[in-house]
Amino acid sequence: MFRNVAELVELAKTHNKKISDIMIEQEMEVRNKTREEVFDTMDKNLTVMEEAVERGLKGVKSHSGLTGGDAVLIQNYIASGKSLSGELLLDAVSKAVATNEVNAAMGTICATPTAGSAGVVPGTLFAVQNKLNPTREEKLRFLFTSGAFGFVVANNASISGAAGGCQAEVGSAAGMAAAAITEMAGGTPAQCAEAMAITLKNMLGLVCDPVAGLVEVPCVKRNAMGAANAMVAADMALAGVTSRIPCDEVIDAMYKIGQTMPVALRETAQGGLAATPTGRELEAKIFGFSLDKKS
Amino acid sequence: MKYKSVFDIIGPVMIGPSSSHTAGAARIGKMARELFGREPEWANLSFYGSFAKTYKGHGTDVAMIGGIMDFETDDERIIEAKKIARDRGIRIKIREEEALTDHPNTARIKLGDKDGEMELVGISIGGGKIEIIELNGFELSLTGHHPAILVVHEDRFGAVAAVSTVLARHKMNIGKMDVSRQDVGKMALMTIEVDQHIEDALLTELKALPEVTQVTKITD
Numbered sequence: 001m002f003r004n005v006a007e008l009v010e011l012a013k014t015h016n017k018k019i020s021d022i023m024i025e026q027e028m029e030v031r032n033k034t035r036e037e038v039f040d041t042m043d044k045n046l047t048v049m050e051e052a053v054e055r056g057l058k059g060v061k062s063h064s065g066l067t068g069g070d071a072v073l074i075q076n077y078i079a080s081g082k083s084l085s086g087e088l089l090l091d092a093v094s095k096a097v098a099t100n101e102v103n104a105a106m107g108t109i110c111a112t113p114t115a116g117s118a119g120v121v122p123g124t125l126f127a128v129q130n131k132l133n134p135t136r137e138e139k140l141r142f143l144f145t146s147g148a149f150g151f152v153v154a155n156n157a158s159i160s161g162a163a164g165g166c167q168a169e170v171g172s173a174a175g176m177a178a179a180a181i182t183e184m185a186g187g188t189p190a191q192c193a194e195a196m197a198i199t200l201k202n203m204l205g206l207v208c209d210p211v212a213g214l215v216e217v218p219c220v221k222r223n224a225m226g227a228a229n230a231m232v233a234a235d236m237a238l239a240g241v242t243s244r245i246p247c248d249e250v251i252d253a254m255y256k257i258g259q260t261m262p263v264a265l266r267e268t269a270q271g272g273l274a275a276t277p278t279g280r281e282l283e284a285k286i287f288g289f290s291l292d293k294k295s
Numbered sequence: 296m297k298y299k300s301v302f303d304i305i306g307p308v309m310i311g312p313s314s315s316h317t318a319g320a321a322r323i324g325k326m327a328r329e330l331f332g333r334e335p336e337w338a339n340l341s342f343y344g345s346f347a348k349t350y351k352g353h354g355t356d357v358a359m360i361g362g363i364m365d366f367e368t369d370d371e372r373i374i375e376a377k378k379i380a381r382d383r384g385i386r387i388k389i390r391e392e393e394a395l396t397d398h399p400n401t402a403r404i405k406l407g408d409k410d411g412e413m414e415l416v417g418i419s420i421g422g423g424k425i426e427i428i429e430l431n432g433f434e435l436s437l438t439g440h441h442p443a444i445l446v447v448h449e450d451r452f453g454a455v456a457a458v459s460t461v462l463a464r465h466k467m468n469i470g471k472m473d474v475s476r477q478d479v480g481k482m483a484l485m486t487i488e489v490d491q492h493i494e495d496a497l498l499t500e501l502k503a504l505p506e507v508t509q510v511t512k513i514t515d
Contacts, residue, residue, distance in 0.1 A: 160421025
């Protein structure tokens, strides 16, 4: 069993395998399952992701009315041909938003690694597939590779916003996606780790400050930027750029930052954007109380 | 290693919006239901930390109520759980607690009916994964590193031997085992950490033992 990214990459290198192979084999061993059973479960998760994106791209609205419809706006903008950052990147962004809008509307999603960060991995996968034309198996491998890196973060740091801030949620998701994009595009296991490190470095310190305590503002847009971050970092790693700080040390830094983060900025809706005048106003409106009555 | 499976990371399939506050809450509720063994007539839910501050927006309350009614994390009935509980005649009380707990996402659930009561404390550690840290006043000393089985049983001779015999027959190796009881001859609890994957057949066999009142697997 691999405990950190260095061991994961070493295992893949030594046996001349992909990161996804290492994760698939470990899962078979730990759960005492056949390869087919492990793939079947992942296939069901992939189907849930496909259905969520499809639903989000048609337009949804959350119960609070705070989020919904932005995925459609971005798709329309892409279709206008005027996009500046490129169609593939924006497609990933819109599909990440689509998934997270469905999540905010209490729709069915697959947590990757959490529900609040569920947009990034499928968003990038469904955008990149238009360029790389992966088989179904390659799409499932994308999820296993994401899972391998998420597994390391979850066991050595945290994937919970309440424990480690949004860096632990969308930050982890973006790192996981970056590594998976890199593998799908033909990068080496070491390049996958570089992509993860570069991404997570740029998500460090990200607080979890949901307005009204809802997984909506700013969560949906953070999924968008997590997807963009993952795409750019994957490209950088594929170009040969490396992280000066090794991936495991970045994960460790993320954990320590999370530990020192004030409780107000860890999913309690007591600080950050949640505590802005507008954030408080929205909270009062949604939950039907007047602001001066809330202590 | 608290997370053992890739599906702890890519999954669960669930109703939004929060894996720790919605799916985790549903799982804590479901665990309570399994340990209680039947649908309760009433449930008192106490939320601490981030659970207390944000449960309304995350649907933590409805998810936990859904779990208590045995709903899975992806059961769309979770959204209507309060109404369904009302229709089924389950009385629900929710308290927002101010006390500080070790983990930010902590919940205490008391379930009961005319035949008995049960109380547990669960924490939601992220990504939908949960731990039960207290059961009927028994502190659970689970490391979280291995699959574990909880056996609620009557405090009498032969109970430990009967359970360990079944485990041996299933070729399960016990890594750590705790036996604690409320009082001599009353309810007791075995906490068993094992090295192997826990199959449902094993749980069924344990449940059939005359000394045993409830069995559930907890961190697999």
